[in-house]
Amino acid sequence: MAVESGRARTLTHVDPAEVTLQSALDALADPVRRCILRDLAAHPDWTRPCGTFDLPVKKATASHHFSVLRSAGLIEQRDEGARRLNRLRRPEFEAVFPGLLTATIDREAD
């Protein structure tokens, strides 16, 4: 699993094809993580730095949520200068878990 040292150069990602349904559901069954995913779904890829999400949690907790989403094959991240940019891995995740992401985030905020 991901081992990072602060703002690591090498972010560990997990391919959705390697993700179990259990991990996917665990990742999706958290309201803060669904908030992140909905936000990403509503914006073009790589346009949302981590610091710009309006989340009701502290920075360290938010970092944990982003890490869980990477481990579940739901997001991709890359560092650009001081910013960590994000992309929703919608097509890859959809290919492995058809309908699951859509059923989970394409609703009114819950």
Next chain:
Amino acid sequence: MAVESGRARTLTHVDPAEVTLQSALDALADPVRRCILRDLAAHPDWTRPCGTFDLPVKKATASHHFSVLRSAGLIEQRDEGARRLNRLRRPEFEAVFPGLLTATIDREAD
């Protein structure tokens, strides 16, 4: 919420329309509960008594799982003599959470 006394005559059910996405995901994010749902999906309504499911848990734990599934609007139960029969509320649940149940249980056993 459901208050039951042993094999109660009145089983408390929750309509899927009253279920939050969070409750639905919490219910689905458990492998034993998905096992129950897959089993029900594979058999005609009302043909599976609780005691006939092949679950890796004790009876009291299984009862808890059935109760969670009722509370999440996923199953309906009724007592018939000594047997408690089950029905997957697939159409009702599907109407409220389109695609979610299918995405979760129509896969190889996970």
